Amino acid sequence: QVQLQESGPGLVKPSETLSLTCSVSGGSINSYYWSWIRQPPGRRLEWIGHLYSTGSPKYNPSLKGRVTLSGDTSKNHFSLELTSVTAADAAVYYCARHLRFYTDGWASAFDIWGRGTFVTVSS
C-alpha cells in the first residue's frame, strides 16, 4: 500500500525559501505523476504543480516562477521549493499521487495523499 509523508520545517521566514520533501513508501515513484497541493487557512485547496518521475515538471501559473519541483528516484522521494515566501504562503502543504487515466479523454485524480504539513511564515 503506497503511503506518502511530507516533511520539512514548519516555520519559514518571510522572503526565504520553503523546502518540503514527500517520501513515498510501499511503491516506486517511477511511472507516476506526483503533485504538491496546499490549503491556506480558511481557503480552498490550490494545486501547486506536478512532476513525472522523469521529465519536466508542470506548475500552476499563479505561483509566478517561484516554485521548483524535483524528484530523486534513488531515495524514492520528491521535493518542493518555493522561493520568496510571504504570509500568503502559510498553508497546509500536501503531496499526492496524481493518477492519469483514459476515459473518453485523458482525466486525472489525486488518488493517494499525505496527511499534510503546516507551514507558518513568520519572522
Added chain:
Amino acid sequence: DIQMTQSPSSLSASVGDRVTITCRASQSVTRFLNWYQHKSGEAPKLLISGASTLQTGVPSRFSGSGSGTEFTLTINSLHREDFATYFCQQSHGYPPTFGQGTKVEIK
C-alpha cells in the same frame, strides 16, 4: 482557471439521513470531476472519479452524478464515519482546481 463552487458550504445531518452536495463549474468540465472526503488530521481520500466512478473500497451509499457544469455527490443513509469535509475537483483543464469544500456535521 475553471472556478468550482460547492453548495452548501456546510450542513447538519443525522445518522441515516440522505445528503446531497452540489458542485458547479464555471465552464464545462465534461465528466472530469472528482470527489474527495477529508477528515481532520487525515489524508484526503478519493471517493469518486469521472463524476460517477466509485473507487475501490468506497461504500455503495456514496454516489456521484452529473456532467458539464453541474455535479452532485449523494450519501444515502449517512453513517457516523461519514461526518467529514467533502470537496470536488475538476481535471478537465490546467490547473486542476477545487471546490471550497462542504462540511457535513452531526445534527
